[in-house]
Amino acid sequence: MKYRDSGDVAAWEKKDPIGRFQAHLKARGLWDEAFENGVRESAAATVENAVAEAEAMPSASLEDLFAFTYASMPPGLREQLDEARAAAGEDPR
Amino acid sequence: MNATMAQAINQALALELRRDERVVLLGEDVGKDGGVFRVTDGLVDAFGPERVIDTPLAESAAVGVAIGMTALGLRPIVEIQFLGFIYPAFNQIISHVARLRNRTRGRFPVPLVIRTPYGAGVRALEHHSESTEALFCHIPGLTVAVPSTPYDAKGLLAAAVRSDDPVIVLEPTRLYRSGRQEIPDEAYEVPLGRARVVREGTDLTIVAWGAMVPVAEKAAILAAEKGWSAEILDLRTLSPMDREAVVGSVKRTGRALVVHEAAKTCGLGAEIAALIGETALLSLKAPVLRVTGWDITPPLPKSEDHYYPNPERVLRSVRRLMEF
Numbered sequence: 177m178k179y180r181d182s183g184d185v186a187a188w189e190k191k192d193p194i195g196r197f198q199a200h201l202k203a204r205g206l207w208d209e210a211f212e213n214g215v216r217e218s219a220a221a222t223v224e225n226a227v228a229e230a231e232a233m234p235s236a237s238l239e240d241l242f243a244f245t246y247a248s249m250p251p252g253l254r255e256q257l258d259e260a261r262a263a264a265g266e267d268p269r
Numbered sequence: 270m271n272a273t274m275a276q277a278i279n280q281a282l283a284l285e286l287r288r289d290e291r292v293v294l295l296g297e298d299v300g301k302d303g304g305v306f307r308v309t310d311g312l313v314d315a316f317g318p319e320r321v322i323d324t325p326l327a328e329s330a331a332v333g334v335a336i337g338m339t340a341l342g343l344r345p346i347v348e349i350q351f352l353g354f355i356y357p358a359f360n361q362i363i364s365h366v367a368r369l370r371n372r373t374r375g376r377f378p379v380p381l382v383i384r385t386p387y388g389a390g391v392r393a394l395e396h397h398s399e400s401t402e403a404l405f406c407h408i409p410g411l412t413v414a415v416p417s418t419p420y421d422a423k424g425l426l427a428a429a430v431r432s433d434d435p436v437i438v439l440e441p442t443r444l445y446r447s448g449r450q451e452i453p454d455e456a457y458e459v460p461l462g463r464a465r466v467v468r469e470g471t472d473l474t475i476v477a478w479g480a481m482v483p484v485a486e487k488a489a490i491l492a493a494e495k496g497w498s499a500e501i502l503d504l505r506t507l508s509p510m511d512r513e514a515v516v517g518s519v520k521r522t523g524r525a526l527v528v529h530e531a532a533k534t535c536g537l538g539a540e541i542a543a544l545i546g547e548t549a550l551l552s553l554k555a556p557v558l559r560v561t562g563w564d565i566t567p568p569l570p571k572s573e574d575h576y577y578p579n580p581e582r583v584l585r586s587v588r589r590l591m592e593f
Contacts, residue, residue, distance in 0.1 A: 178301070178302055235571045235572060236568065236569075236571065236572050238575060241563075241565055241568045241572055241575065241576075242563065242565055245564070245565050245566065252534075252564070253563075253564055253565075256533070256563045256564060257563075260563060260575060263575075263579075263581065263582050263585070264575060
């Protein structure tokens with residue numbers, strides 16, 4: 177552990193509210209394996225879909241890298257953008 | 270030993286801590302964790318928590334405490350985790366570190382080292398890719414050093430620790446582990462204020478530092494294929510600058526190109542161009558050119574390759590100089 181003693185972490189893990197809530201639901205007959213699998217699968221799917229969506233995002237365009245520096249692009253910065261485009265093999269405007 | 274830059278710096282820190290009991294190291298995660306780039310690995314075990322001090326996430330406090338240490342005779346080395354994290358400490362650095370010697374008419378010098386990784390090229394997040402060296406070069410009283418090799422990293426840091434002035438050592442993140450070099454095991458100094466000729470040439474002078482030195486070297490090889498002979502100067506200390514080295518080289522070659530990854534406007538390239546204009550105008554066969562980062566916030570990882578200079582961009586400007 178980088179910042180905490182492992183003993184401290186173990187002590188607090190026993191008080192983990194998620195585990196305690198699960199035990200509470202089980203004791204009241206409100207939790208079974210099928211429900212748990214469903215929750216896990218839907219949570220994993222949500223995360224995986226979000227990752228896929230993020231990875232499918234196109235890279236920012238060169239214009240995009242420059243466009244939000246000022247409310248409107250100063251002429252000198254516009255010249256640099258054209259130079260960046262030429263360096264990247266894009267046609268200058 | 271055969272060392273990466275990170276290992277060379279670790280060795281310099283260990284040697285200085287051993288050599289001089291006034292030397293102490295402080296910063297975020299420098300102790301138990303050994304530093305975010307492992308640069309301080311093992312030092313707290315070797316020298317103890319009174320000399321290798323983990324600080325809270327408070328850059329201003331770390332630098333402020335270090336100023337107090339210098340007043341009591343210590344020689345602290347503060348690590349700032351990334352150059353982009355240094356801004357909370359600006360008031361301490363500019364208002365006190367840089368001018369306490371002057372304010373006290375020399376009675377309280379500030380023999381303090383601030384070392385920090387800087388620059389783009391490691392696919393990092395916002396605030397982890399900055400190259401704002403010009404901000405510090407603009408402040409009288411600060412010395413600013415930037416190594417580009419393991420040998421220079423070790424020697425410049427030793428010189429910085431032994432200097433009676435505050436020295437900011439900027440360590441190019443991209444070069445921490447990109448190569449190895451045979452360096453002496455023992456301590457040695459690379460003098461502050463002295464540039465290094467990386468490659469001799471006759472047609473133009475390329476001035477670079479830090480992570481742009483290897484970029485300039487690759488560009489010089491491409492230029493040689495075109496029949497253009499480029500001399501490369503690694504400034505090593507940005508301020509006070511080795512003016513004689515820059516001017517002397519440009520007087521011989523007649524052409525100058527500055528390569529830095531910082532934004533162009535008010536970057537150090539402007540100062541170098543002005544220096545050459547003031548001292549070597551009649552030697553020039555072409556205007557001084559700059560290849561730099563764009564005047565934008567350093568982009569996020571996917572786009573950073575578009576930001577800092579590459580050998581092809583440098584070669585385009587070499588061509589402009591040679592065909593002027």
